[in-house]
Amino acid sequence: MSNEKRLFFSAELTAAWPQNFPSGRILEEENRHMTLVFLGSTSPSTLLEKTIPLPSFDIGPASYSTKWIFLPSEKEARAVAAETASLGPLLDYQQALAQWIKTEGCPSHDARPFFPHITLARGPLDVESWKQIPCEIPFYIRSIALMESLGHSRYQHLWRHCLLPPFAEIEHTADIAFLIRGSNFYDLFLHAQIALSFKFPALIAYFSKEKNFPSLDTVIAALNEVIARADLDIGIPFKAVSYHDEMAYHLNHLEWKMIVDV
């Protein structure tokens, strides 16, 4: 009897999932993921004997979804997924992983180009009702895993590499505060935006594309511009990010305590 199983590498996610979705068979939160490489029927023991390449990053990349996609097409939708915005270093890792699988000779692997998305529900689907709800879901990747498909949108992990969360909420008596991690000031800015959007996803529409941050001061000033614009337009629960600059320098990353006036 073959010990082959339906395997794939995935990015496991922590996200500010909407409380309700409009229709379909909704995947349980723990089963929502981003497939990196689909291996098809493969022997897990053979694969696990090898040294699976690890990502070059310690901190889980953070991003957000930008639109709903209906698969295979809107007309014959059998699944709905959230297409994601830029994932930075994850794309390089996905390519490295795909190359490694090819080299290791997994014959069934899916060699189609990487299409970053998160499947959320399967049919029957009311496409129009999905289009009515906001598609922006902030998330970060908490781990890379080798998963086995158990059928009916259920999975179990066979191998897992955990990543540091890009942010974590910390106790603050009067307002809210986060520990923001990043390998540079741009990362801190991006992760701070995502952290805020976990509390208020509509903020995503006001995210800044600015990438040039020579100092933490410029990060804070840019975050406050985002907040001011959003507050002016739609009213948001945050009023300002303070200039509190308590920062810890670790071997490969920075950690900043961000205090947000609410």
Place this chain on the structure above:
Amino acid sequence: MSKLKPIAPATYEMTQEGSMKVPGLIIATPKLLQAMDIEEPLNQVRNVACLPGIVGYSIAMPDMHWGYGFPIGGVAGMDAKTGVISPGGVGYDINCGVRLALAPIKFKDLQSSVREMLIHRIFSLVPSGVGKGHKQKPLTEKDFQNLLLKGAKWSVEKGYGFARDLDHIESSGMIEGADLSAVSSLAKDRGKDQLGTIGSGNHFVEIGAIEKIFLPKTAEAWGIEEGQTYVLIHSGSRGFGHQICQDTLDEFIKLGFAEGLPDRQLVAAPIQSAHGQKIFQRDGCCCKLCIQQPAADPPSRPASF
């Protein structure tokens, strides 16, 4: 761990060390100190003690907890000549405050149906919550100018308050020195529809009864009686104040006023400098706007009571 020396009942001194210019003073019982998450606010007491021109002590009151540059519950006095003024040390909500207004009716005489109507009426007339404002009638530039020129009198003239209210407001609702030209257009945009609104966070309108009088003579002088209906209002300068504070912080950081300070949120300019005086002009605008909030809360009071 901070070094605290008991010097009187419920009073501890924090030893002056490093770049602290004065010692710290913590007003708290041992029980409170044990119950508090104390390290962050004590660090902030220490940081405040490093500000140029601070006199006496950097003080933390018994409600102290982690704040912005100062701890919440932090107090510091500055020498008017050599001291500094910090736009964001204590936070962003400039002149945020609580006002108690009395209604000439016993609370028990308000039938429950009337209380319910009152609440619904105020709720419909006073926008509250995140981002809520009077979108249909934003303040114009001329309104802002008049508001700054006249203070709370402007609200009274508009029918949003009573003339006698002015006698019960600090400086009759008129603080000198405000200059609208020192305020950014973004701040004005953020504040233009928020006059007479509550906002979010810990801001509220509460109606209740005076239950117990602790200082009878003072209460009598103020016309406060047991059982009387009160309206308690807590609001602030909302987006207008936040943006003014943010603009000043950004400006001061760029000017290098934070150099040498243990926390950049404490960024401060010498009181006597042109930049220090500009804070008074900007914050004076917020003070005037804030005075309108609890004094008038247009148009809730005339329309509701």
